[in-house]
Amino acid sequence: MIISTLFQMLPIILVVLGGFLLSSIEAIKVEDLVRIVSDFFMPALVFISLTESSLSGAVIGDIAKASALVSLLLFPLALGWAKLAKQDMRSTIPPLVFMNSGFLGIPLMELWGGSEAMNLILIYDQIQGIFLFTLGLLIITGGFSRKGLLNMLHSPILWAVLLGFLVRMLPITMPKAIVSTFTFAGSAASPLAAFTLGVSLKRIRFTFDRHIIGGLAIRFIGGYAVGYLAASIVGLSGLSKTVVIVATALPSAVFTSVLPLRYGLKNEFSSTMVLVSSLMGIFTIPITIALAS
Numbered sequence: 001m002i003i004s005t006l007f008q009m010l011p012i013i014l015v016v017l018g019g020f021l022l023s024s025i026e027a028i029k030v031e032d033l034v035r036i037v038s039d040f041f042m043p044a045l046v047f048i049s050l051t052e053s054s055l056s057g058a059v060i061g062d063i064a065k066a067s068a069l070v071s072l073l074l075f076p077l078a079l080g081w082a083k084l085a086k087q088d089m090r091s092t093i094p095p096l097v098f099m100n101s102g103f104l105g106i107p108l109m110e111l112w113g114g115s116e117a118m119n120l121i122l123i124y125d126q127i128q129g130i131f132l133f134t135l136g137l138l139i140i141t142g143g144f145s146r147k148g149l150l151n152m153l154h155s156p157i158l159w160a161v162l163l164g165f166l167v168r169m170l171p172i173t174m175p176k177a178i179v180s181t182f183t184f185a186g187s188a189a190s191p192l193a194a195f196t197l198g199v200s201l202k203r204i205r206f207t208f209d210r211h212i213i214g215g216l217a218i219r220f221i222g223g224y225a226v227g228y229l230a231a232s233i234v235g236l237s238g239l240s241k242t243v244v245i246v247a248t249a250l251p252s253a254v255f256t257s258v259l260p261l262r263y264g265l266k267n268e269f270s271s272t273m274v275l276v277s278s279l280m281g282i283f284t285i286p287i288t289i290a291l292a293s
Contacts, residue, residue, distance in 0.1 A: 011107075011111060012104070012107050012108060012111065012194050013282060015107075015191055015194040015195050015198065016194050016195070016197050016198035016201070016278075017198060018195060018198060019194070019195040019196065019197065019198025019199040019201075019202075020198040020199065020201050020202050021198075022198075022199070023198070023199040023202040023203075024202060028199050030196065030199045030200045030202075030203060033192070033195070033196040033199055033200075034196060034200075034254075036192070037103070037189065037192045037193050037196050038155075038156070038157060039155075039156045039157075040156070040185070041185055041186065041188050041189040041192055041193075042102070042157055042160075042189045042193070043156040043157050043159070043160035044160070044182045044185035044186040044189065045106070045122070045185075045186030045187075045189040045190070046122055046126065046157060046160040046161060046164060046186075047160040047163060047164045047167075047182055047186075048164075048179065048182035048183050048186045049115075049118070049119050049122050049164070049186065050122070050123075050160075050161070050164025050165060050167075050168055051164050051167045051168055051174065051179075052179065052183075053119045053168075057168075059120075059240060060123050062234050062235070062236055062240065063120055063123040063124055063127075063236075063240060063243075063244065064123055064124075064127050065234050066124070066230045066231055066233075066234045066236060066240075066244045067123070067124040067125075067127035067128055067230075067244070067247075068127050068131070069230040069233060069234065070128075070226055070227060070230045070244070070248050071097060071098075071127075071128065071131040071135065073226045073229065073230060074096065074097045074218075074222070074223070074226050074248075075093070075097055075135070077096070077218060077222055077226070078092070078093045078096035078097050078218060079093060081096065081214060081215070081218055082096075085211050085214060087211060087269065088266070088269075089139065090139060090140050091140070091266060091269055091270050092211075092215070092269055092270070093139050094132075094136050094139060094140060094253075094256035094270060095215065095219070095252035095253070095256040095257070095269070095270040095273035095274060095277075096215055096218045096219055096222075096252070096273075097131075097135075097136070098128060098131070098132050098136060098252070098253040098255070098256055099128070099219070099223060099247065099248060099249070099250040099251065099252060099253055100197070100250050100251050100252065100253045100254060100274075100278070101121060101124055101125040101128050101247045101250055101253070102125045102128075102129070102193065102253070103193040103194065103196060103197045103254060104193070104194070104197060104250055104251065104278070104281070105121045105124075105125060105246075105247050105250055106118060106121055106122060106125065106189070106190055106193060107190035107191065107193060107194050108121075108246075108250075108285065109121040109243060109246075109247075110190050112289065113239060113242075113243070116239060117239060117243055118190075120239065120240055120243040120244075121243050121247055124243065124244060124247050125247075126157065126158075126161045128253075129155075129157060129158070130158070132253065132255060132256075136255075136256070196254075197254060197278070200254050200257075200274075201274075201275055201278060207268040207269075207271075207272050208272060208276070211269065212269070212272055212273065212276060215269070215273050216273070216276065216277060216280065219249075219251070219252055219273065219277055220249055220277070220280070220284050220288075223248045223249035223250070224245060224248065224249040224288060224291070224292075226248055227244050227245035227246070227247065227248025227249055227292075228245050228292075230244060230248070231244045231245055241292070242289070242292045242293055245288070245291075245292040246285070246288050246289055246292050249284070249285075249288045250281065250285070251274065251277035251278040251280070251281040251284075252270070252273045252274045252277045252278075253274070254274055256270045256273070256274065257270040257271040257273075257274045
């Protein structure tokens, strides 16, 4: 199963590698790619997945609860480790709590489990995004910030989630042309997300030290344990449980290395966590899927 999963991940690995290599040859602004994916293609995928998904409201609610519980469980674990290791909590906690469930998780689940698994992790990722731009910004800035709140409200992904749920709940039938348009745009989100991840890895500064080992243990081993616990508490089973466990043990989110820089903080730890965990993901993800399945 591990070898089979590794081959299923091969398209993602090659697209990520393509982004890394092309950014080494040509000057590519990762900020532009992140904005294109996050503000256009990803919202299209989120909206059409929510409106056209065959998932029941109960399943969507359970995945959302499990995702929220994951953040709430990982936070004290990461906080305790940061204090024990005497690290700056503002740049240390985010890469331990937040995983790459979007740029990596969405194309991964689409290849591994098809549209149903992708729809599940879409819900999971949107809840993680809400926590990242609320709890995450609270940690990084040392308190609530007006700028962080405005950034959250201006996020097209957040509005895609709200509109997707609204259309799903109301007796609205969208014209086929609209459905086709969003489906066409959404289909580009996964490969573009993987490509963007590759480009972002080129810019990460690598500074490996003993603290990274502890951080990686929390991200992968702690992530798996917390994902399993959250799925069990909510009562998930089958594919839903597997998706939550695998998603929680994914490499660190790319945004956790970007946000500290936006607020004048050092990001050596978070950048190294993103780079090393992403490279290790080639081996840890197939193992996690095998164990979770």
